Amino acid sequence: xxxxxxxxxxxxxxxxxxxxxxxxxxxxxxxxxxxxxxxxxxxxxxxxxxxxxxxxxxxxxxxxxxxxxxxxxxxxxxxxxxxxxxxxxxxxxxxxxxxxxxxxxxxxxxxxxxxxxxxxxxxxxxxxxxxxxxxxxxxxxxxxxxxxxxxxxxxxxxxxxxxxxxxxxxxxxxxxxxxxxxxxxxxxxxxxxxxxxxxxxxxxxxxxxxxxxxxxxxxxxxxxxxxxxxxxxxxxxxxxxxxxxxxxxxxxxxxxxxxx
Amino acid sequence: xxxxxxxxxxxxxxxxxxxxxxxxxxxxxxxxxxxxxxxxxxxxxxxxxxxxxxxxxxxxxxxxxxxxxxxxxxxxxxxxxxxxxxxxxxxxxxxxxxxxxxxxxxxxxxxxxxxxxxxxxxxxxxxxxxxxxxxxxxxxxxxxxxxxxxxxxxxxxxxxxxxxxxxxxxxxxxxxxxxxxxxxxxxxxxxxxxxxxxxxxxxxxxxxxxxxxxxxxxxxxxxxxxxxxxxxxxxxxxxxxxxxxxxxxxxxxxxxxx
Numbered sequence: 001x002x003x004x005x006x007x008x009x010x011x012x013x014x015x016x017x018x019x020x021x022x023x024x025x026x027x028x029x030x031x032x033x034x035x036x037x038x039x040x041x042x043x044x045x046x047x048x049x050x051x052x053x054x055x056x057x058x059x060x061x062x063x064x065x066x067x068x069x070x071x072x073x074x075x076x077x078x079x080x081x082x083x084x085x086x087x088x089x090x091x092x093x094x095x096x097x098x099x100x101x102x103x104x105x106x107x108x109x110x111x112x113x114x115x116x117x118x119x120x121x122x123x124x125x126x127x128x129x130x131x132x133x134x135x136x137x138x139x140x141x142x143x144x145x146x147x148x149x150x151x152x153x154x155x156x157x158x159x160x161x162x163x164x165x166x167x168x169x170x171x172x173x174x175x176x177x178x179x180x181x182x183x184x185x186x187x188x189x190x191x192x193x194x195x196x197x198x199x200x201x202x203x204x205x206x207x208x209x210x211x212x213x214x215x216x217x218x219x220x221x222x223x224x225x226x227x228x229x230x231x232x233x234x235x236x237x238x239x240x241x242x243x244x245x246x247x248x249x250x251x252x253x254x255x256x257x258x259x260x
Numbered sequence: 261x262x263x264x265x266x267x268x269x270x271x272x273x274x275x276x277x278x279x280x281x282x283x284x285x286x287x288x289x290x291x292x293x294x295x296x297x298x299x300x301x302x303x304x305x306x307x308x309x310x311x312x313x314x315x316x317x318x319x320x321x322x323x324x325x326x327x328x329x330x331x332x333x334x335x336x337x338x339x340x341x342x343x344x345x346x347x348x349x350x351x352x353x354x355x356x357x358x359x360x361x362x363x364x365x366x367x368x369x370x371x372x373x374x375x376x377x378x379x380x381x382x383x384x385x386x387x388x389x390x391x392x393x394x395x396x397x398x399x400x401x402x403x404x405x406x407x408x409x410x411x412x413x414x415x416x417x418x419x420x421x422x423x424x425x426x427x428x429x430x431x432x433x434x435x436x437x438x439x440x441x442x443x444x445x446x447x448x449x450x451x452x453x454x455x456x457x458x459x460x461x462x463x464x465x466x467x468x469x470x471x472x473x474x475x476x477x478x479x480x481x482x483x484x485x486x487x488x489x490x491x492x493x494x495x496x497x498x499x500x501x502x503x504x505x506x507x508x509x510x511x512x513x514x515x516x517x518x
Contacts, residue, residue: 095385209442212442228442231441231442231445231449232442234445234448235442235444235445
């Protein structure tokens with residue numbers, strides 16, 4: 001399962017799939033090949049019925065330094081490039097029904113930060129740095145950044161991060177809601193697994209529906225979302241995990257969710 | 261009900277369901293399949309137990325389009341003599357409400373079939389489109405006419421001329437799709453929608469469908485006259501008397517369909 005990819009490593013451990021960006025010498029800078037491979041592996045993980053959570057992380061010291069500027073040399077129309085390289089990945093991250101955790105092991109700059117933002121959860125280390133490097137080269141933050149960042153940190157802070165481009169340290173990230181946990185390097189591997197495992201052992205149906213309608217709901221009028229919530233609850237209410245949850249509650253035991 | 265090769269037929273409540281059933285080719289519509297659909301729709305139309313007809317697809321999608329392998333070697337003359345599209349006309353003449361219940365994709369002939377129906381209920385992740393142009397042809401079963409009636413000249417030309425799929429959401433916002441819902445509950449929502457029709461007096465409903473369809477191809481003057489005659493006609497039904505009496509007596513009407 002680890003073959004077939006050149007620039008990422010895809011592994012599967014019980015019910016967790018890990019996608020490791022694997023160009024450590026280039027700080028995992030994103031190339032069209034890597035973007036395609038991440039998209040493909042996400043699609044694969046989404047279809048695999050055993051997988052219930054997905055972790056994305058980077059090899060070496062960085063999460064990702066952002067777009068590999070060598071591979072865009074000839075491209076003048078960035079819009080076309082974004083549409084063909086990044087948008088399929090970003091849409092895939094949204095449509096995957098399983099939770100995606102970005103284990104941001106080091107610097108996440110530019111589009112690397114965008115991809116971390118597109119995940120459903122972020123975990124960081126004290127050495128992690130989020131850098132919106134775009135404005136330094138006269139560009140705007142892209143790859144979903146402008147949509148997601150203000151929703152996470154609020155408009156004013158998002159403006160500051162985007163325009164001034166000062167790095168945000170891992171230690172600040174939790175306070176800004178940019179990360180769920182800041183974990184020391186010594187405990188990193190163990191704790192990111194623990195966090196992801198917790199998601200993987202949650203009721204998958206409900207998790208998928210929460211993801212779908214929470215993102216959807218941010219762009220919808222209240223009464224439309226109420227309708228969708230009701231429909232989603234109908235679906236969740238028919239899941240085996242709901243029955244298990246109810247039984248466990250009545251029997252005063254910890255539920256074992258199977259993801260069905 | 262058993263001689264069908266490409267569709268599955270079922271009944272639930274007072275609904276007749278036609279399920280496109282060639283999942284191995286994404287329910288590509290061949291001529292035989294369209295004939296079977298038309299035959300079955302007519303049978304349901306004649307069946308007094310059936311109030312509403314539902315059309316859906318089995319497997320991953322509603323229908324991916326027409327069966328290309330079947331037609332690629334045809335000539336204009338062979339097509340003229342066989343006139344394979346004439347079965348579609350029969351679908352247009354069904355008098356009971358027809359609901360398309362669309363999941364996955366409804367492309368080409370699949371989209372045309374959905375547009376032949378009176379209402380469309382679509383899964384929120386479903387998509388619609390006319391890819392015919394990418395094969396060097398155009399829709400042949402009413403796509404250019406039905407979509408233009410539904411969306412207007414400009415959007416229809418873009419969608420059919422470029423051949424890029426459009427979302428259920430877009431069609432919902434523009435009045436082509438009636439309900440968009442989560443794919444998991446598509447069937448439930450479709451039945452729910454069908455029930456709202458099933459409760460209504462059947463003769464009035466037939467007259468309403470006929471008059472609404474007339475609005476698409478008659479002058480407004482002729483259409484108004486047509487509607488008026490239909491209005492008068494409903495006064496020949498028991499349901500009109502029941503409906504108006506119930507209203508006067510402040511109770512729920514009990515319609516019998518006569």
